[in-house]
Amino acid sequence: MYSDIVVEHFTNPRNIGVVENADGRGQDSNPVCGDFTRITVRLADGKVAEAKFKTFGCSAAIASASMVTTLAVGKSIDHASRISAQDVLAALGGLPLVKEGCALMAAGALRSAIADAKVRAG
């Protein structure tokens, strides 16, 4: 049902937690199933220095959040804010059609965290 990459990111998720003194906090949810993901980021030198997540959700939602934080860290702020659901899906080796909303939620949470950081930075 899931790719090896999804299983790996579900079983050993990267970047669990909350960034201390985060520059930005974001959240996205899936109204259909009640799942939600919160992402916090720290920015430095025009890049995403740190990104962490917490997810209440299914295995695919957890794997997607783990993957999106992995993709974001080290990228320029501009680049990271453009990470899409398609990018997450590609990096995970795909998700079943009914779980693609999980990738959308992960990308949405990251984007809102970076947007929040931009607003706070003025």
Next chain:
Amino acid sequence: MRRIYLDHAATTPVDPRVAEAMAAVYRDAPGNPSSIHDEGRQARALMDTARERVAAAIGAEPSEIVFTSGGTEADNLAVRGTVAALRHKGDHVVTTAIEHHAVLDTVSELEREQNVRLTVLPVDRYGRVDPEDVREAITARTVLVSVMHANNEIGTIEPIAEIGRICRERNVVFHSDAVQTVGALEVDVRRLPVDLLSLNAHKFYGPKGVGALYVRKGTPFARIQTGGGQERDRRAGTENVAGIVAMGAALEIATRERAVESPRLARLRDLLLSGVRDAIDDVVVNGHPTERLPNNASLCVRGVQGESLIVALDLAGIAASSGAACTTGSLEPSHVLLAIGLSREVAQGSLRLTLGRATTDEDVDVVLGELPRIVSRLRAASPVA
């Protein structure tokens, strides 16, 4: 990896003795039971014996057993057949909020499409229906009451003897979906005042695709499919001879072994539940504390999604299920868990472990080793816990 199968409420593996009986039919008895020739008569004789076995297991007469393609068809036949047969008499059906979709979706469709009036009774926090609610719901226009014998998700056993007596007093047909209980509990229609009872072979170590509806003699009844007039014109279609033979064999074995097997399962289930309670905080055990199926452990683990638990357990070699019905991608919390008063959030963390003949003490130990680790790992990633 050795697998531990704890999803017997979904389906049970076919007993090897049953599989052999089934294979023998395919191998040696090719006839159609409606044919006059020797091959036909042989198939008919095998089916007659199976019918006697199924009837004997529930205290019925062979002529009161209608073989179907499974529990869903038996439920449809009971509900649609009764409503059609009694249309001249009334149009009101009483059922409960925790029935299987085979009943709930059927009565809902009848309400929408045939103007049937419907009363869906609530349950208490253990999932029990109050028989007095049934009494109050019955009107002069009531044609059918349908209450399941035991719930497939939370394992609660319903007071169907009392409900049946009320229906009999009021002269209303009473149907019970006994798919989860036949084979596990004593079900005897000589003592139990039910008119219609649904059975399903693959819940008692028989094959999938065969079940039966018990129809008490004299119960108003209308067929819902037309054709060759099989099953005394109550269910058209060439009978699934091998499946029916297997169902008879499976039920005979389950009935014979029940006195030893059910207490054994209840002991293992209790070990599992007390181990889970000791090792994991914030766990809700669903269903009635004593009036419950011997093999059912239904839990809700706060802060995590049931699907995550199922996938993590599966990766650890344990087959379990969630109360949440996953349809077309949307994980809707189970209607049963919402009916017993759980919040959507708690209901989403549901986990159902249902034990069976192959389950051992060692299996329970393995689950008690894996589950707390999985829960703490998932909770570490959860914003709720």
